[in-house]
Amino acid sequence: MIFADRQSRLGTESAFTVLARAGALAAEGRDIINLGIGQPDFQTPPHVVEAGIKALRDGHHGYTPANGIPVLREAVAADLHRRHGVEVNPDNVVIVPGGKPTMFFAVMMFGQPGTEILYPDPGFPIYESVIRYSGATAVPLPLSEDTGFAFSAESLLAKITPRTQLIIINSPANPTGGVTPRAEIDALVAGLADHPHVAVLSDEIYSQMLYEGREHVSLLQYPEIRDRLIVLDGWSKTYAMTGWRLGYAVWPDRAVEGATRLAINDHSCVNASAQYAGLAALTGSQDAVQEMMTRFDQRRRVIVKALNDLPGVRCADPAGAFYAFPNITGTGLTSRAAQDRILTEAGVATIAGTAFGQHGEGFLRLSYANSTDNILDAIHRIRAIL
Incomplete structure (x- = not known):
């Protein structure tokens, strides 16, 4: 088969790659906390x-x-x-x-x-x-x-x-x-x-x-x-x-x-x-939207504080969406190295900042579309590595 040249220019979305790796580790019996994928953890309103x-x-x-x-x-x-x-x-x-x-x-x-x-x-x-x-x-x-x-x-x-x-x-x-x-x-x-x-x-x-x-x-x-x-x-x-x-x-x-x-x-x-x-x-009713955003805001405050307490990490308050994007340059790890180590050694799925472009080097993306307990557990595991 001879593919068109443009096929080689098509990129991907690393969140799905990390999701697959996290799923494979979970299938092996590992306890994985997923802070990688960008989707609400709430059910569609009834x-x-x-x-x-x-x-x-x-x-x-x-x-x-x-x-x-x-x-x-x-x-x-x-x-x-x-x-x-x-x-x-x-x-x-x-x-x-x-x-x-x-x-x-x-x-x-x-x-x-x-x-x-x-x-x-x-x-x-x-x-x-x-x-x-x-x-x-x-x-x-x-x-x-x-x-x-x-x-x-x-x-x-x-x-x-x-x-x-x-x-x-x-x-x-x-x-x-x-x-x-x-x-x-x-x-x-x-x-x-x-x-x-x-x-x-x-x-x-x-x-x-x-x-x-x-x-x-x-x-x-x-x-x-x-x-x-x-x-x-x-x-x-x-x-x-x-x-x-x-x-x-x-x-x-x-x-x-x-x-x-x-x-x-x-x-x-x-x-x-x-x-x-x-x-x-x-x-219909927008109550579920408001309830979800209230929960996201609570988690946002929790994850930002917890990230800022980690050695070598600083995190600005996200103004919207449901992602934290901490600066990890103080850890001495590249974005990709941090992503891989945190997944394989801590069992926490995150996404390297470089998955979002060259100017994402030195950052990680963590989705707080997860429970507060899981978020705190995930940060505790990351702290053990750092």
Whole structure:
């Protein structure tokens, strides 16, 4: 077999590799605490599950429109208006199986040899992977611990060239938990007026996961860039629906038809029962979301304090999402060495910062989507190694 050259440029997501290694160790009888995988440890709210079951019992077994059932797209538009005070045409909403298809569609729509795409580093690894797969040049935007891993509009704008076709931003961010303040987003939007050829993909999948009263600033609130803005969001994190594979994006008028064509070519449509479950999530009680975030906040405080008590480790408070991203340079270990030793010797799954880009060296990502008891046990085991 002779594969296309682009296949060698496709990366991966190390969290799943670590998950497999942790599973293999557990199968050997090892006691493993998983702080690696990025998914809530809560169950999908019962009324959402029942809606999915009811859809199947009601006979929703066939194809749906490629861009999603109309009632769900209308509910997405209504939810965005409720949360962000913006008007969204349901015709600009495309329902997809999770968050990654939107990343893939956006990058493949704008990326090709001779173009550049900017992405956060450290950042979600699929950004860089798909950019390289498209043939475009992946241009990292370094994020700093000094700014709480918020991006700098000045630094981002300085990296734009005539070859730049797309910039990717993510706030609240994976893996850092960083949240970019409104002032920086204001400055970015203002600066983009000088670069009308550049499209923006705003990954807002953690938009409802913030702490200490912080606000989420959606780029949908800036009408001056709506004609070149793609906003990614979905159900996986907010409603603990990772396995349902359900997400959406709001596309600008000129791109929504292309995104729908990509959906047709890629997956035809999202399964019907998941869409009806997503409808119940948006239109039903939000109590489970608030309860989950209360628990996450409690765990956040526990894990940050415990990490800061470890020798050679310092950890800033994550402002959003459910990840701690401690600096481990004081331990003398590289990120990968720390990840491997902590898993094999302590039985704790974490993810090396370098899994999220070259600027993640010296850091680890720990998900606090686990019980407080397990978190404290995990840190105790890590302390024994350090």
